[in-house]
Each structure stands twice: as structure tokens, then as C-alpha cells.
Amino acid sequence: MRAIRAVTAGAVALAVAAAAGCRGGADAAPPHTGPLRVGLAYDIGGRGDKSYNDAAAAGIDEAKRNLSGMRVKEVAAARGEPARRKVERVRALAEAGYDPIIAVGYSYAPALRRIAPRFPRTRFAILDEPSVSGPNITNLLFAEEQGSFLMGAAAAMKSRTGDVGFVGGNRSPLVRKFEVGYVQGVKHVNPRARIRIVHLTGPHDLRGFESPAKARRAARRMYRAGADVIYQVAGASGAGVFRAAKCAGAWAIGVDYDQAKSADPAVRDVILTSMIKRIDVAVYDYLADVADRTVTSGRVVYDLKLGGVDYSLTGGHITDIQPRLEQLKQEIIHGRVKVSPG
Known part of the structure; x- marks a missing residue:
């Protein structure tokens, strides 16, 4: 994991950010101070689904082991819930002061479109959704x-x-x-x-x-x-x-x-x-970049070349x-x- 992170967090993340029109100045997140208080919003199934959500959970667990003092609030979607519940879930995390907030899955796109602009100093990341954007949103994507x-x-x-x-x-x-x-x-x-x-x-x-x-x-x-x-x-x-x-x-x-x-x-x-x-790698990379104060907005794509997908x-x-x-x-x-x- 750390070998992949060394690549993605450095030259690749900067190259992708540059390609998306992002630079370390205007689009960079504000400096982080103190231990991270991370909000993690799972999709349906949550931790324990033995698939998508568990891959995100693995990245969080690795970050807990390596990023000193990190605290995490995990919340999950309920089966058959209305779309507004995702908006409420993300809003509640932001209002409680969690920063950054990671949304696991494209179904959170409407929530980030509504909530991220209202909390401009809170960092947001979303997995698998390229369409939602903003100066405080990072899109973690895969080939x-x-x-x-x-x-x-x-x-x-x-x-x-x-x-x-x-x-x-x-x-x-x-x-x-x-x-x-x-x-x-x-x-x-x-x-x-x-x-x-x-x-x-x-x-x-x-x-x-x-x-x-x-x-x-x-x-x-x-x-x-x-x-x-x-x-x-x-x-x-x-x-x-x-x-x-x-x-x-x-x-x-x-x-x-x-x-x-x-x-x-x-x-x-x-x-x-x-x-x-490697959702785990993307989540870990993102949190490490927040902790290092190097996180940028825009798209970061994990492909075969980066080891982001494999068999x-x-x-x-x-x-x-x-x-x-x-x-x-x-x-x-x-x-x-x-x-x-x-």
C-alpha cells in the first residue's frame, strides 16, 4: 500500500490535479491543524458487506494505524432510504465539525452538490463520481x-x-x-x-x-x-x-x-x-494528503499503471x-x- 501511496500522493496526484485545472494555490484546501476528525459515509451495506464498503473501511483502518490521533465517525445508508437521507447524513457530519468527509459511492453526488458549497472550509471526497465538483471536493476515481x-x-x-x-x-x-x-x-x-x-x-x-x-x-x-x-x-x-x-x-x-x-x-x-x-489505497492516500496539507480538489484516477485496479x-x-x-x-x-x- 505504501509503495502505491508514494506514487499517487506525489507526482500523479499533482499531475491529475493540473490536468483538471487545479493548482496548489486557489484550489488547495486550507491548512489542517490538530488530529483529523474524519466523517465516513458508507453506501448501502456499510462496513461488513465483504465488497465495496469494506474496501473503503480497509483504507480507514490503515489510516488509523498510521496517522496519529485520527478519529473517525462512520455512518451507513439504510436499505430503501429516500435520497434526502444522504443529504441529511452529510450535513450532520459537516455540522458536527468532521473534516474531511468521505462519501463512499456515486449515490452521494446530490448530497455533496448541496452541502459542500455551504461548508467551504470542510474538505470532501467522493468515490466513483466525476460529475460533482468544487474547490473543496476531491473525486477518487478508478479505471x-x-x-x-x-x-x-x-x-x-x-x-x-x-x-x-x-x-x-x-x-x-x-x-x-x-x-x-x-x-x-x-x-x-x-x-x-x-x-x-x-x-x-x-x-x-x-x-x-x-x-x-x-x-x-x-x-x-x-x-x-x-x-x-x-x-x-x-x-x-x-x-x-x-x-x-x-x-x-x-x-x-x-x-x-x-x-x-x-x-x-x-x-x-x-x-x-x-x-x-484499490479503494483502500485511494482512501488512505486522500487522508494522508489531508494530513500532509497537500490535498487538492478535482480528479485523481487510479488505473492499471498505478496499481489502482488489478486481479x-x-x-x-x-x-x-x-x-x-x-x-x-x-x-x-x-x-x-x-x-x-x-
């Missing part, structure tokens, strides 16, 4: 399409039927980036492959990320129809895909976290690999194809293979 390309390549190489699947938590632009990269990776390896795609809910409905039973039914239908590898990008619902894979004697691919380590032990052996998204080897299931995956990884990094985000 999910690049990591997902490798998942598609792995699926195509390990599939015996030439039939693979994708289960998305909803039909949002973020999930679309994973889907598009995955499809490109599959087709790069096997242009004739069949790709079955299901989204559990519509673009603004987050319940698809907390519906394991629904995900299990969707995956079961895919496996019965002939798919033998499914990539899930569905948060806590991914557990349902893993269960379906176990029953079908087929493969599933995890996301965000090395899920062969975090999922229920009963299903870990069917997790082919996981697309690791896991737990279980040894892709050892045989790792050399080819590494070759593709380098071709993406050096621009010889182009991966479109959508």
Missing part, C-alpha cells in the same frame, strides 16, 4: 474498465462452453464501465463467445446491491442456460452469484475486494479471481493463464490495447 477487461479475458480463457455472464447490481453508468470492459476482454480472447448480461435493478435503484436472493436466481438461470463463468458487480448481492456458482459447479468472478478471502468459506473455491479495486491470484485457479493476463496488462498500460470506458 474499472481496465481491470474488468482482464476479468473478461480470464473468463474467456477459462470457459469451456464459450458462454459467460455478467450480473450488475443496477444499470448505472458506473456498473456500465465494468460491463463494457468485461465484454471487451471476453471478445478480445474469443470473438465468438456468448455473453449473457443481467442488471438486477434500474439505474437509480440501489436495492440491487443488497439482494443476494435475486442475484442468485439471475445467475442460476445463466448457468442453466450454458454459462460457466459469471462476473458479478453487485456489492453484497454478489454472495448470491457465488452460491449459484457453487450449486452449478461453475466459476464466478469477484469484484472490488479479493473475495476468495472475504466471501463465505463455503463458496471461496468457486471464485475464479477478483477484480481488485487476484488467491486459490491458484488462474495460475495457468497468468502469463497471458500479465501480457495483456502491459499492453493496456503501454497503450497497445485500448479499453473504452463506455
Whole structure:
């Protein structure tokens, strides 16, 4: 983690800030004094979802160990809550004096648009949302399409039927980036492959990320129809895909976290690999920059070159194809293979 942080917090963060039109003067956050009082607003599922939110929690835990005196207030979204609750949650953290405040997920964009301008001396960061901006907002972004390309390549190489699947938590632009990269990776390896795609809910409905039973039914239908590898990008619902894979004697691919380590032990052996998204690194980098008084507003993008996205080897299931995956990884990094985000 520290090796990645040394890169992102230095030249990369400054380069990205410069590209976004940010400079250390007008757009830099005001100096921080005293121990950090961090507000962390989780998305649905919160700490313990064994996926997206847990990756953010890992970054917070690492920061607690390394940044002296840091105090953290963690709050989570409730299933089915109205959008105004996120606004109220962020406002409550700001009014209580937490600074910085980290919003975990794009669903907090409306909240930051309303609250950040009202608290200009409070620093805000949001994960996976490029559209909200301001002199006190940092966008922590990832090249999910690049990591997902490798998942598609792995699926195509390990599939015996030439039939693979994708289960998305909803039909949002973020999930679309994973889907598009995955499809490109599959087709790069096997242009004739069949790709079955299901989204559990519509673009603004987050319940698809907390519906394991629904995900299990969707995956079961895919496996019965002939798919033998499914990539899930569905948060806590991914557990349902893993269960379906176990029953079908087929493969599933995890996301965000090395899920062969975090999922229920009963299903870990069917997790082919996981697309690791270093949310922990992004959160840690951001907090370290606040503590160092070097934080800037604007976009910071974590891609394959920076180690911000990658794949896991737990279980040894892709050892045989790792050399080819590494070759593709380098071709993406050096621009010889182009991966479109959508």
C-alpha cells in the first residue's frame, strides 16, 4: 500500500490535479491543524458487506494505524432510504465539525452538490463520481474498465462452453464501465463467445446491491442456460452469484475486494479471481494528503499503471493463464490495447 501511496500522493496526484485545472494555490484546501476528525459515509451495506464498503473501511483502518490521533465517525445508508437521507447524513457530519468527509459511492453526488458549497472550509471526497465538483471536493476515481477487461479475458480463457455472464447490481453508468470492459476482454480472447448480461435493478435503484436472493436466481438461470463463468458487480448481492456458482459447479468472478478471502468459506473455491479495486489505497492516500496539507480538489484516477485496479491470484485457479493476463496488462498500460470506458 505504501509503495502505491508514494506514487499517487506525489507526482500523479499533482499531475491529475493540473490536468483538471487545479493548482496548489486557489484550489488547495486550507491548512489542517490538530488530529483529523474524519466523517465516513458508507453506501448501502456499510462496513461488513465483504465488497465495496469494506474496501473503503480497509483504507480507514490503515489510516488509523498510521496517522496519529485520527478519529473517525462512520455512518451507513439504510436499505430503501429516500435520497434526502444522504443529504441529511452529510450535513450532520459537516455540522458536527468532521473534516474531511468521505462519501463512499456515486449515490452521494446530490448530497455533496448541496452541502459542500455551504461548508467551504470542510474538505470532501467522493468515490466513483466525476460529475460533482468544487474547490473543496476531491473525486477518487478508478479505471474499472481496465481491470474488468482482464476479468473478461480470464473468463474467456477459462470457459469451456464459450458462454459467460455478467450480473450488475443496477444499470448505472458506473456498473456500465465494468460491463463494457468485461465484454471487451471476453471478445478480445474469443470473438465468438456468448455473453449473457443481467442488471438486477434500474439505474437509480440501489436495492440491487443488497439482494443476494435475486442475484442468485439471475445467475442460476445463466448457468442453466450454458454459462460457466459469471462476473458479478453487485456489492453484497454478489454472495448470491457465488452460491449459484457453487450449486452449478461453475466459476464466478469477484469484484472490488479479493473475495476468495472475504466471501463465505463455503463458496471461496468457486471464485475464479477478483477484480481488485484499490479503494483502500485511494482512501488512505486522500487522508494522508489531508494530513500532509497537500490535498487538492478535482480528479485523481487510479488505473492499471498505478496499481489502482488489478486481479487476484488467491486459490491458484488462474495460475495457468497468468502469463497471458500479465501480457495483456502491459499492453493496456503501454497503450497497445485500448479499453473504452463506455
